[in-house]
Amino acid sequence: MSAVLVEESAPVQAPLKDRGVRAVLALARFEARRLLLSVPVVVAFLGYAAWIVWRTRESWDGNPALQVADRATQSVPMLVGLAVLLGAARAVVRSERHGTEHHFSVLVLQPWRRTAAHALSVVPAVLLTAVCVAGQFGWEALKPGAIGHGSPAELAVGPLTVLGFGALGVLLGRLTMSAFAAPLLVVVVLLFVFVLGSGPSEVSGLSWLAPAVPGIGPDSLPSDLLGRPAAWHALYLAGAALCVAFLAVAVAGGRTAAVRAGLVLSLAAAVTGGILQAGGASPSPELTAARERASVNPDLTCAEQGGSTYCAFPEWAPRTGAWAGVVDRVQAVAGGSAHDRPLVVRQRLDARYGPGVDAAIPALTDTDRVTVGTAWGGNRVPGFSSAVAAVLVAGTEAAGSELCDGRMVTVMWLSLSWQDDPMDALRRVRLDDSVTGSAIVLSPTDPLSMTEGQTDVVRRLLENPPAGTGARVKEHWAELTEPGVTTARVAELLGVPGPKKADSCEE
Numbered sequence: 029m030s031a032v033l034v035e036e037s038a039p040v041q042a043p044l045k046d047r048g049v050r051a052v053l054a055l056a057r058f059e060a061r062r063l064l065l066s067v068p069v070v071v072a073f074l075g076y077a078a079w080i081v082w083r084t085r086e087s088w089d090g091n092p093a094l095q096v097a098d099r100a101t102q103s104v105p106m107l108v109g110l111a112v113l114l115g116a117a118r119a120v121v122r123s124e125r126h127g128t129e130h131h132f133s134v135l136v137l138q139p140w141r142r143t144a145a146h147a148l149s150v151v152p153a154v155l156l157t158a159v160c161v162a163g164q165f166g167w168e169a170l171k172p173g174a175i176g177h178g179s180p181a182e183l184a185v186g187p188l189t190v191l192g193f194g195a196l197g198v199l200l201g202r203l204t205m206s207a208f209a210a211p212l213l214v215v216v217v218l219l220f221v222f223v224l225g226s227g228p229s230e231v232s233g234l235s236w237l238a239p240a241v242p243g244i245g246p247d248s249l250p251s252d253l254l255g256r257p258a259a260w261h262a263l264y265l266a267g268a269a270l271c272v273a274f275l276a277v278a279v280a281g282g283r284t285a286a287v288r289a290g291l292v293l294s295l296a297a298a299v300t301g302g303i304l305q306a307g308g309a310s311p312s313p314e315l316t317a318a319r320e321r322a323s324v325n326p327d328l329t330c331a332e333q334g335g336s337t338y339c340a341f342p343e344w345a346p347r348t349g350a351w352a353g354v355v356d357r358v359q360a361v362a363g364g365s366a367h368d369r370p371l372v373v374r375q376r377l378d379a380r381y382g383p384g385v386d387a388a389i390p391a392l393t394d395t396d397r398v399t400v401g402t403a404w405g406g407n408r409v410p411g412f413s414s415a416v417a418a419v420l421v422a423g424t425e426a427a428g429s430e431l432c433d434g435r436m437v438t439v440m441w442l443s444l445s446w447q448d449d450p451m452d453a454l455r456r457v458r459l460d461d462s463v464t465g466s467a468i469v470l471s472p473t474d475p476l477s478m479t480e481g482q483t484d485v486v487r488r489l490l491e492n493p494p495a496g497t498g499a500r501v502k503e504h505w506a507e508l509t510e511p512g513v514t515t516a517r518v519a520e521l522l523g524v525p526g527p528k529k530a531d532s533c534e535e
Contacts, residue, residue: 052145059149063115069153072111073160079104080164089405091173091347093248094165098178101161102240105186109193109239112153114211116194120146120201140282143202147273150194158187173350173405176251176343181258188262189239192269199276236261236305243384247402250341253322253379255315257308260301267297311382319379328375336371344375344402351400354409357446358416361498363505366420373398373416376472391425391473399425399472410443410457411470417442418476421509429474434518436478438508440469440486441501441522450490463487481527485519494523 063069087100120143161183168174235241236257243256271294277287311319321327328339331348334356338348351373359367376399378387392399398419400412417439418428431439440454447453455461459468459475464483469476478486489497504521507513516526 052141052148055142055145056148056151059119059146060152063112063119063149064152064156066111066115066118068111069108069115072108073156076104076108076157076160080160080167084164084167087168088403089173089408090171091175091403091405092168092171093343093402094169094174094176094178095251095254095343096176096244096248097168097174098165098182099242099244100168101164101183102185102189102242105157105161105189106193106239108153108157109190112150112190113193113197113200116146116150116197117201119149120198121204138281140277140280140287143198143280144277144282146198146201147195147276150191150198153194154187154191157190161186173347175346176248179251179258181262182256184262185240185258185265188265188269192239192265192272195269195273195276199272199279202276202280234306236264236309237302239265243382245384246386247377249377249379249383249402250322250343253315253319254383255308255311255319256383257305260305260308262301263297264301264305267294267299267301270294271298316380319382322379323377326376335368336373338373340375340400341402347404348373350404351412354413355398355416358413358420358442361446361501362417362420362442363502364509366505366509367502369396369420371396371398371416371419373400375400375402377402389473391429393424393426395423397425401472407456407470408472410447410453412472413447414439414443414457414469414476415471415473418471425471425473429471429476431476432479433511434482434513434515435509435511436476436482437485437489437515437518437522438501439476440478440482441489441497444486444490445493445498451487454486454490479515481515484527485515485522485524488519488524489522497522 083100088097165178165183169178241256241261271291274287274291274294278291322341326341329342329345330337330339331345332338333348333352336352336355338351340348355371355373359369374397376389378389381387389399389401396419398412398416400415401408415425415428418431419425420442421435421439422428422431428439444450444453444457451463455463457470458478459470464480464487466480466483467478469478500522501508508518508521519526
């Protein structure tokens with residue numbers, strides 16, 4: 029009888045370092061899932077998605093400038109970041125709250141490795157924020173009226189803000205091991221953001237220490253005139269977020285060469301970005317000169333359409349077709365020489381005060397010159413058509429802004445009668461959104477004004493125009509555009525009842 033001895037080979041064990049890395053990643057996946065499913069984070073992302081749908085559906089009236097739309101993605105992710113901060117801080121102190129901290133001493137993961145896992149658990153929330161930012165910006169970019177181009181550095185602000193807030197939550201939890209510290213920190217962060225980020229972006233470099241500095245105004249500037257240190261700001265946010273994460277690991281006992289190197293490099297990146305963004309917050313002499321040229325004597329791209337000339341900044345060149353469509357419709361209902369008079373439509377802006385500032389544009393005194401701004405859609409369309417009509421009637425923008433007699437009725441008929449909903453256009457083009465009484469009429473330059481009597485006549489013409497009103501406008505064009513013609517006479521020529529009393533400027 030013989031015995032066979034079989035020598036069993038010892039199981040191959042992975043090195044302790046590899047096992048530690050795998051354990052960190054496994055814990056990070058577990059904590060990431062818990063974080064994403066926590067109530068504050070779920071509510072924050074649902075609110076974020078709802079806000080994107082609600083805002084982006086009709087933002088900029090379907091005509092966004094993408095160099096502005098990228099900045100519109102920056103503010104709301106801060107709310108997501110605060111929710112992630114709360115969730116990350118609570119996850120770090122969970123073992124302390126439940127009295128299970130001493131059980132972790134028998135595991136392969138030291139406290140600093142567990143802290144690293146908590147820091148990594150924030151990454152999926154950051155990626156989900158990046159998806160939301162991409163969705164919001166992509167929606168804007170796909171709109172038919174979109175012009176310009178966005179900045180990757182501006183788009184990175186939202187995700188980097190969530191990363192920084194999440195890392196801050198991990199550090200706070202490790203330092204305090206208290207569940208009550210995170211809500212207090214949220215209040216401090218909100219005050220910090222409000223104080224630093226409430227002013228214009230070019231007031232001081234201090235405002236750029238806030239996570240987001242949108243600086244969005246009613247009109248947009250060409251990309252090369254923005255002067256925003258977006259790349260340095262993204263470096264500052266990334267460096268600060270990584271520095272806080274490495275600091276949390278170091279506080280928990282991580283003293284490896286990789287942790288020390290990461291802490292030093294991320295701190296250097298944050299300081300470098302912070303210093304350079306502060307220096308770039310103030311416009312350079314070259315940028316100041318470029319803004320001056322764009323405001324006074326811009327280099328525009330001109331093209332002729334339908335007999336008129338349209339000049340725009342290069343990024344706005346695709347929009348000249350929309351301007352030409354409005355000019356053609358206004359001239360189609362005009363009479364006399366105005367019916368086919370060549371106009372020069374020039375895009376104008378005042379960039380001397382930087383982005384986010386609403387600067388008035390003075391009316392032109394040159395004949396047959398019409399101004400158009402950088403914004404389009406909504407009330408900008410009837411505002412522009414009113415400017416075109418005023419130039420056709422009065423000759424210049426400056427003369428049109430001073431109209432007070434019955435010619436104003438003719439101007440508003442030219443501006444609004446061809447639109448899909450003339451009464452709605454009348455409401456939108458007036459500053460107070462009314463259709464009765466006197467009001468200011470919006471225009472790209474100096475506004476026009478309507479008296480109470482003129483409003484009454486215009487409303488009658490638009491609500492129930494008599495048959496053949498368009499033909500009467502062309503037939504009596506010379507008298508309808510004669511300086512000094514009264515509102516009552518214009519109403520009589522167009523076949524509607526006149527005002528109950530003479531306007532003050534006609535007495």
